[in-house]
Amino acid sequence: MLEKSKDVTLLLIEDDDVDAMTIERSFLKQRIANPIIRAYDGIEALELLRSRDITRPLVILLDLQMPRMGGLEFLKELRADENLLDLVVFVLTTSKSDEDMLSSYRQHIAGYFVKGEAGENFLDIVNVLDSYWKVVHLPG
Amino acid sequence: MVEELKSGEQRNKLIHAGQMHLVHWLIIFLSIVLTFSAWYYSKSQLNQKLEAKFQRNAEQVVNLVKERMGLYENALWGGVAFIDSVDNDITYTQWLAYSTSLKIDLVYPGINGIGIIYNVQLDQMADYMAKQLALRPDYSLHPNHQESEYWPITYVEPAAPNKKAIGLDMAFEANRYSSIKKARDTGQAQLTAPITLVQDAKKTPGFLFYTPFYQGGRKPENIEERRKSIVGVTYAPFIMKNLMQGTLAEQNRHVSIQISDAGELLFDDNSDEGTQDIDTNPLFSKEVDAELYGRVWKFLIQSNLSFREESTSNQSSFILIGGLTIDGLLLGLFLFLSRANRQALLYADEMTVALKSKTKHLEKSNSDLEQFSYIASHDLKSPLNAIKQLVGWIKEDCQDILPEDSKKHLNLLSQRSQRMMKLLNDLLDYSRINRDEFKNERVNLNDLSQDILQLLDIPQSFTFSAPDIDINIPQAPLEIVLRNLISNATKHHDKKSGHIVLSYDSNIEFHTFVIEDDGPGIPEEFHDKAMEMFQTLQSRDKVEGSGMGLAMIKRIVEHYQGSIAIDSDGERGTRVTIKWRLNTQ
Numbered sequence: 001m002l003e004k005s006k007d008v009t010l011l012l013i014e015d016d017d018v019d020a021m022t023i024e025r026s027f028l029k030q031r032i033a034n035p036i037i038r039a040y041d042g043i044e045a046l047e048l049l050r051s052r053d054i055t056r057p058l059v060i061l062l063d064l065q066m067p068r069m070g071g072l073e074f075l076k077e078l079r080a081d082e083n084l085l086d087l088v089v090f091v092l093t094t095s096k097s098d099e100d101m102l103s104s105y106r107q108h109i110a111g112y113f114v115k116g117e118a119g120e121n122f123l124d125i126v127n128v129l130d131s132y133w134k135v136v137h138l139p140g
Numbered sequence: 141m142v143e144e145l146k147s148g149e150q151r152n153k154l155i156h157a158g159q160m161h162l163v164h165w166l167i168i169f170l171s172i173v174l175t176f177s178a179w180y181y182s183k184s185q186l187n188q189k190l191e192a193k194f195q196r197n198a199e200q201v202v203n204l205v206k207e208r209m210g211l212y213e214n215a216l217w218g219g220v221a222f223i224d225s226v227d228n229d230i231t232y233t234q235w236l237a238y239s240t241s242l243k244i245d246l247v248y249p250g251i252n253g254i255g256i257i258y259n260v261q262l263d264q265m266a267d268y269m270a271k272q273l274a275l276r277p278d279y280s281l282h283p284n285h286q287e288s289e290y291w292p293i294t295y296v297e298p299a300a301p302n303k304k305a306i307g308l309d310m311a312f313e314a315n316r317y318s319s320i321k322k323a324r325d326t327g328q329a330q331l332t333a334p335i336t337l338v339q340d341a342k343k344t345p346g347f348l349f350y351t352p353f354y355q356g357g358r359k360p361e362n363i364e365e366r367r368k369s370i371v372g373v374t375y376a377p378f379i380m381k382n383l384m385q386g387t388l389a390e391q392n393r394h395v396s397i398q399i400s401d402a403g404e405l406l407f408d409d410n411s412d413e414g415t416q417d418i419d420t421n422p423l424f425s426k427e428v429d430a431e432l433y434g435r436v437w438k439f440l441i442q443s444n445l446s447f448r449e450e451s452t453s454n455q456s457s458f459i460l461i462g463g464l465t466i467d468g469l470l471l472g473l474f475l476f477l478s479r480a481n482r483q484a485l486l487y488a489d490e491m492t493v494a495l496k497s498k499t500k501h502l503e504k505s506n507s508d509l510e511q512f513s514y515i516a517s518h519d520l521k522s523p524l525n526a527i528k529q530l531v532g533w534i535k536e537d538c539q540d541i542l543p544e545d546s547k548k549h550l551n552l553l554s555q556r557s558q559r560m561m562k563l564l565n566d567l568l569d570y571s572r573i574n575r576d577e578f579k580n581e582r583v584n585l586n587d588l589s590q591d592i593l594q595l596l597d598i599p600q601s602f603t604f605s606a607p608d609i610d611i612n613i614p615q616a617p618l619e620i621v622l623r624n625l626i627s628n629a630t631k632h633h634d635k636k637s638g639h640i641v642l643s644y645d646s647n648i649e650f651h652t653f654v655i656e657d658d659g660p661g662i663p664e665e666f667h668d669k670a671m672e673m674f675q676t677l678q679s680r681d682k683v684e685g686s687g688m689g690l691a692m693i694k695r696i697v698e699h700y701q702g703s704i705a706i707d708s709d710g711e712r713g714t715r716v717t718i719k720w721r722l723n724t725q
Contacts, residue, residue, distance in 0.1 A: 018526035025533065094522055116521075121529070 008057045008133040010036045013045045013074065014092070015066045019115070019122075023061070026126040034133070042069030046077055049084055057138035059129065062109075064093040064100055072100070075107035086139050092118070092125065151485070158482035164474045168467060175463025182456040190451045194424040197395045198441040202428050204388055205399075205439075208250065209349075209432055212376055213329045215248055216351040219256070219374035224357030230256065232275055232295055239297035250383035251376050252337065255296030257310055257320070257350070258372035261289050268292075280307050287311040291320050293375070304338045305377065316348060322434055323350040324370045325363050331433040334404045337377050345406050346379040349433070380407045390417060394447035398440040406437065409444075417444040423451065513571035521564050528557045559680060566688040569620075570673075573692060574699045578614030580723055585609055585644055592623045598630050601637035607644050613651060613720065617696045622653075624689040625716055629657035631683055650702065651720040656713065663710030670706065693718070 014020045020038055027036060037054055039045035046069075048054050064071035071091060079085045091104045092113045101112050111128070118125045222238050223230055239254050248254075260268045272279045272294070281292050291310035296302040310316040315333040323330035329351045337346040350373040352366070360366045380399070384407055390396070396409040396418050405411075410418055422442035430437045443451075531554045535547070542550070589606040598604070604626070622642070629640045638658050645652045662670055662677065669675050673691040676683070690704070697704050701721040708714040 016522065016526065018529050021533075022529055115525070121532075 007055075008034055008059060008138060009055060010034055010129065011039065011045065011048070011054060011058055011060045012036055013039045013042065013060065013066070013071070014063045015040050016063070019063070019092075022122050023126065026121050026123055029121075030123070030126055030130065032126065032130050041066040042071065042074030042077070045074060046081075049078075049087075050081075056140055057133075058087060059133060059138070060087055060089040061125075061129070062089055062091050064091060064095055064104070072103050072107070075104065075109070079107050088138060090125075090129070092122075151488070154481055154485045154488070158478050158485055160474060160478055164478075168471050168474070171463070171467050171470060175460065175467060178463060179456050179460040182459050186451075186453055186456060191424060193451070194395065194426070194443050194447065197393065197443075197447070198426050198428065198439075201388065201393065201395060201397055201441060202430050202439055205383075205437075206430060206432065208383065208388075212248060212251055212349055212378075213351065213433070215242060215244075215251070215254060216329060216349060216374045216376055218242070219254060220351050220353045223256070223353050223371075223374070229271070230295075235295040236297055244298070250378065250385055252339065252346075252379055252382065253296045253298055253302045253305075254374065254376050255302070255305070256294050256372055257291050257375050258294050259289065259291055259324070259370050265290060281309050282307055283309070283312050285309065285312040287317070291317070291372075294372075296375075296377075302339050302377070308338060310348075319348070319434065320350055320373060323352045323373055325366055326434075327352055327354075327359060327366055329433050331435045333435065334380075334401050334406050337379060339377070340379050344379060344381050345404070346377060347401075347406070347435075349376045349378065350374070383407075390444075394444060394450060395441045396422075396444040398442075400438050400440070401435050417446050419443060419445045419448055423448055510571045510575065513567055516567075521561065524557055524560055524564070528554060528561070531557065559684065559686075562684070563674075563686045563688070566686040566692070570688055570692050570695065573617070573620070573696055576616075578616050580612045581615045582610050583613055583615050583618065585611065585642065588615070588619060589622065589626070589642060592619065592626055596623065596627055596630070598626070599636075602630055602633070602640065603638075604640045604642070606642040609644065611644070611646070611651060614700075614723075617700070618720075621693045621696055621718065622655075624693050625655045625718075628689055629655060629659060629714070631685065632678065633657065633659040635659075646722065649722060651718075651722060653718040653720070654715060655718075656715045658713050661708040661710045661712055661714050662706060664708070666710075667706045667708070671704070 010023075012020055012023060014023075024036055027034070037048070039048055045060075062071045062074065069077075071093065075089065078087065078089070089107075089109045090111045090113060091109050092115060093100065094115045095101075096114055096116075104112055113125050115122075219238065226234065235256060242248065242254065244251055244254060258268065268290075269279075269281075281290065289311060293305050293308045293310070296305055299306065310320050313335070315335050319330045319332040329349065332348045332350075334345045334347055336343050340346060352373045353371050354360055354366065355369040355371055358369060360369055384390075384397075390409055397407065398405070398410065399407040419442065422444070424443045424447075426439075426441045428439040428441065430439060531550055535542075535550050535554075586606045586608040589604065593604055626640060626642075630638065641654075641656045643654045643656075645654075666677055670677060671690045671694050672687075674687040675691075676685050676687040678685075680687075694704050697718055697720060700723070702719040704719075705717045706714065707717065
């Protein structure tokens, strides 16, 4: 189990450097050793995934408001891709709007986090993720 | 919705008033009918009056003629009486004296003379002529005729104008002869049918008037006796035209007269060329048959021009013209009123359209503003968050190497970011306050206040009291109001402990909340300023605050058609009174 959880990679799709750094710092602080791969927007993330430079098992943490390709658009592409539609995605955004949340869940996300409510330094999210991949079996 | 219905009703009323209705037309129609009835009535009244007047005039004319004839009859009977009173035959001088004493010219206008005609049988003729010639050598009978008796005019006075008549034998002509015989046979005064007098140079119609006298002044009872004892007749010749002078003259009448006897014209105003008064289309006309001494005179009486002139009254025309003028004015008034109403409607519609577009504009700019402040505060928050994060990391990572001053500066930096975050959050709240409409809920004031106290983390040293009652009010906005008021009261308190009291009252219109504290108070000159957006009365470094609290309360309360009032002397204690309109929903 422990062996397995160490293998899980976090793909962080986030245009804000500080937010990305916050996650990375929290990982360090909580002594979570899982690798974090960062993409700045949807397009870059799709390229990464399709090039298979990234190893599975994989969990994606996705921002909605991004330049070039936003989170909702990315989700649509992802679910349309035969090879990628099984990936687990969490959304992390500033938007509290119901419309954004509903649209996200329609694309089968695993959870929807709002940045302002995610606790000091996103620690709540980081803890959830850590617990999540310790107990959940993910597709290889 | 109700207002809209009401204004729709009022608009319909205006539309209604802007049209001419059956009732308007009915009023006009009735008033026209009334006008014509009044006109007709007054006209017929006038006509009746005129007709009565004409009848009077006509009667008067006939009576005047009869009266005058009666006067002449008397004069003739007077002659008969005079003859009867004299035993022997009347002499010329005696008759002259009699006729002169009558003063014919003055007393009997219209009469041409008065005279005596004797009945002379064939065998008496020589004797008669001898008697006459003895006194008047130039006396002669004329003209010749075939009758077996003579009725010569013996005397007639005044003699001069009647010269041609003296000696004229009445038996020469049918009209004169038959009437004289009738006078003899009846013993009554008799008129002849129309004749032309020999003494009338103009040959106009005239007649003779006979009264018979008998032997010895007797008045015989039967025809035989009368025929046997007849002596003669007193007579008067008349020229009809002269008879109609004086009071019967045309200028004294309002009627024109035509008199005929058995179809023969005796008198006619029309035949007189000097006449001005004949009315070719007379208003009234009447025929009267008058029996006059054995003749029947037919009077054709017609109203003449002077009658028309005198009777022409404009009264009914005035009624008609006046009435129609009033009707016209009435119609004009109705049209004017309905036009005015239509214009008012048009104006109201224009104003409504203008108002609607203005309202729309206002609503749009309002929602734009809300949208703007929402987005602005939203997007401003994320870089601020980043700053806060970074400051935190620097403090964490460089705890050992940073000089004390820099640590202090970093603290200030995070404190200011915190304050800005609060400002943005409050701005966000402020912009969203009245976005949602809240329904009335049952709210317990004490429970609500306790929840707020817990949330605000008020120090234990502060006491708070609120009434334990339930009211019906939208809970969410009330909570914002109370939270800000309680927060203000504790935050700005200058002592370690204090006392805050919430009291409540209501009337038919308003909820009234009063929050009293024993803090430092607000000087009166700052009461208005306190309620402005972003205004604080103390440095934010001393008391943390965005300056939005009272502004937010004011916005909410005014949304619910209420008011906020601050009551404080600036030395001790503040009393804030909130009025909140009761919603009947």
